[in-house]
Amino acid sequence: MIKITKIDIVRFFLNIFKIQQNASTLPSKYECLSSMDEEGDLIYELQIHRQGQQISRRITIGPLGEDSGSKSKCFKVIYDEILVVKIPPVPVMNFNTYIQSIDSEKKITDILSPYIECVIPSVSAILKKIKPFSEDSMLDPGVLESRCIEKLKTFGNFQNYLKIKDCYAFFMNLSTYSFLGQVIKDMHFMKDRMYKEVLSQVEMLEHPGLFEDIYGTDNALLFYRISEIYIKFEDELNLLLKKYMLSSTPSYNKKEWFLTHLAGQEITAKQDHLSEFTDKLNELLKKIIIKNIDIVQSYRKTIKLHIYNTKFKQIKSWIEGLITNLVSLLAILRQRGIAIRDLKPDNVFVVGDLSINPHLLSSPEEYSIGLIDFETSVNLRPEPGQKIAQPMLAGTPSYATPSHLFKNELLSQVYEDIARILHIQDWQAVNSMIFNVITGNRLTNETGRLIPGIARTIKKTPRQSMDNPDVYNSCNQAFWNKANNEFQEKMLSFKPVLQTAKIIIPENAKSMFNEEALILQKAIHEKIKNIVKSQNLFKSQKSRNELLNASYKKIKLYHLNWEQGKNIPKLNPLIRKQVVIMFNNLKNLKHEYLQITNFIKLIQHEKTVLSAYNLMSFMFNVVMSAMYQDSWEIKTKSFVKTKDVKKSPDTIISSEENIAIESTIA
Known part of the structure; x- marks a missing residue:
């Protein structure tokens, strides 16, 4: 296996730079100019030495997206413009195979x-x-791409310009577009x-009233605890200042040093001495x-929440x-009969130039969401007589399901x-992206680790x-229980902000x-019918009809x-327990x-607006209902099944008791 790294x-x-400068034989080198940032990006300087000049x-x-291990690894490169370099998991060594891969995505x-x-991917990129x-x-x-391929076929040595370590790499030009991941x-x-x-x-630090005015009275105690920590710090700091003959340091600087570490950063020396x-x-502050x-983490959490709430309004x-x-993108994919199967923020982009119009995102009708990387995609509407093609068995863990x-x-x-299951895979991914857009966090971070x-x-x-489907069912059961x-948990944690976002x-x-x-x-109605049919507590047809047709409000009563x-x-407590479970x-x-x-009534309106909370709940229930079978006995808040209660002499119901039970819903 040939491993291609960032340095390669x-x-x-x-x-490429040397070829552009007609300097193929001249000495050259590269130098890293920055440490890795939060995105994993690095800046390199490429240098060519010509007659004493540089x-x-x-x-x-930098890397683009999670490394799933089972599909291509992508890198984002800024070289005149934004390029994506895709390295397939299995090296492509043959030019015809390489072109066929590009053609397959083009279809x-x-x-x-x-x-x-x-x-x-395009060779012209x-x-x-x-x-x-x-x-x-x-x-x-299109003409440029065809012309390039013709020249590559005629002059085989040019094909080396597409190779990294003797393997063909795929190149995509994003022009001025921005990845959704970067926007988020x-x-x-x-x-x-x-x-x-x-x-x-x-x-x-000296005026608790100011702190309470901004962060709320609920955080008053937190402020006093931070103040106590600062007082202890100041005592030790004064000894350190005295040792280095810096006792005249202003109070403002002392507080600034303390707050710098509270913010999670270190102090840098302004002068060498x-x-x-x-x-x-x-060392002292650490x-x-x-x-x-514990106090510091509570403080940081409070500040982050305040920043988030303030920023969210903006x-x-x-x-x-x-x-x-x-959501519009998902609908178009359904209409066109295509399942992407690896939708994620680093595979979609905003169709528009945010550098020219930074307020573009405020006008959704003026832009759309575009797609890049169709490696795992599949056509759900093949030609008559043909089956749906087998797509690549892969997906990005945080956005995938076992069915991938x-x-x-x-x-x-x-x-x-x-076909519906392959399409619903994209629902799971879009729902996860919605959560990511709103919160900046991943929806199924822990569950994704099961993939x-x-x-x-x-x-x-x-x-x-x-x-044997049992292998799949077993994996699916573990996944969806955790999912x-x-x-x-995530919906509960972010419920206020999810309810605030209103989606057209x-x-x-x-x-x-x-x-x-x-x-x-x-599907829900069938589950209701199954519960009514399988229970033996309300036996008459009249009672069963009442259970089947009664409103939620009535059943709740x-x-x-x-x-x-x-x-x-x-009644015997065990019998009563059975009735309570059934009604629950x-x-x-x-x-x-x-x-x-x-x-269903709401989406018939001319203008339908849903909270992100309700939209995500609906989408998750659709995915769950489609992906998970009742027979797998999942226990969830949304899909609850009656537990089997073993019969014993204490749970046998007499005819008199049965009449009495049925009278409670007459």
């Missing part, structure tokens, strides 16, 4: 065009920078804001921070517009409609066993939502009566049915 790509661009230029390079984009702006290809750079992009990071970037916010509190003192000062880490319209366009890793043949044994383990399980499982728990549902998505809502409504022992017959399950399902019925 830097060397590749150094070679010609140089810079490039920026997908031809279906999506012109409804979605797409960027696919890199070749147009060097002669003789640069002579045609003003041609129409810019919106939620906290480090500089945190520093500025904390440093603004110099005067507050103070470097030793600065080192000792940083020790104090560690000693009081970017609320951006967030809402981005989500509207993400299993072949179509097995999925067809588990699900009635495999690599599932992949390893598949590799270790004998081939003949992989035809449901993580979803509920685009017209092209209404029919998609209506179709899936009707499917979900039918029945449940409350039985739970509190109000207006019910005296019915209540939850009736509530779900009511919610989905109201949702």
Whole structure:
């Protein structure tokens, strides 16, 4: 296996730079000019030495997205413009295979065009920078690409310009577009804001009223604890200042040093002769921070929440517009019959130049969401008589499901409609992106860690066993139990802000939502029917009809009566427990049915506006209902099944007791 690293790509661009400068035989080198930032980006200077002079230029390079290990690894490179360099997991050594891979992605984009702006690999993305290809750079992009391929076929030595370590790499030109991932990071970037916010509190250390006015009276105690830590710090600091003969240091500087470490940063020496003192000062503050880490973490959490809430008000319209366009993208994919299967912030981009119009995101109708990287995509509407092609078994852990890793043949044994399942994979990804846009956090970060383990399980499982749906069901059960728990926790944690964001549902998505809502409504109704049919507590047809047709409000009242022992017959506690469990399950399902019925009515409106909370809840329930089978006995707040209660002499119901039980819903 040939491993291609970031340095290999830097060397590749150094070679391109030399070719551009007609300096192929001249000495050259590269030098890293920066430490890795939060995005993992690095700036390099490329240098060519010619007759005692140095010609140089810079490039920026960094990883793009999570490394799933099972699909191509991508790097973002800024070299005149934004380029994506894609390194396939299996090296491509043959030129024809290389061109076929590009053509295969083009077949997908031809279906999506012109409804979605797409960027696919092209040989011209890199070749147009060097002669003789640069002579045609003003041609129409399609004509330029064809011309480049013709020259590559005629003059095979030019094919080396597309290789990194003797392997073909794929190049994509993003022009002036911005990746959604970068837009999200810019919106939620906290480090500089945190520093500025904390440093603004110099005067507050002596005036608790100021702190309470900004951060609320609920945080008054936190302020006093921080003040106590500062007083202890100041005592030790004065001894240190005396040792280095700096006792005249102003009080303002002392507070600033303290707050700098509270913000999570270190102090730098402004003058060389103070470097030793600065080192000792940083050591002192680190020790104090560690000693009081619980208070410090509470303080930092409070400040971050304040910054987030303040910032959210400023970017609320951006967030809402981005989500509207993400939902529109999903609807177009459904209409065109394409499943991308690896949607994520680093695979989609904003179609518009944010550098020219920084307020573009406030006007969702003026831009759209484009797509890059169709490696895992599949056409859900093949030619008559043909099956859906087997897509690459891969996905990005934070946005994938177990179904990404299993072949179509097995999925067809588990699900009635495999095309719908492949499409619903994109629902899971878009729902995760919606959460990421709003909060800057990942929705299924913990659950996503199960995906690599599932992949390893598949590799270790004998081939003949992989035809057994039980293997898939087992993996799916573990995944969705965890996914449901993580979803509920995240939704609860961010409920206020998720309810504040109001999303306009685009017209092209209404029919998609209506179709899936009707499917979900039918699935919930079937669950209600199964509970009524399987229970033996209310036996008469009249009682069963009442349970089946009663409203959520009525079932809720029945449940409350039985739970509190109000207006019910005296029964064995075990029998009463069975009734309570049955009504609780019915209540939850009736509530779900009511919610989905109201949702269906809502999306019929001329202008449908949903909170992000309700939108995400609906989308998750659609995914969960589609992906997870009732027979797998998942236990969730949304999909509750009646537990089997073993019969004993104490749970046998007499005819008199049965009549008494049924009378409670007469």
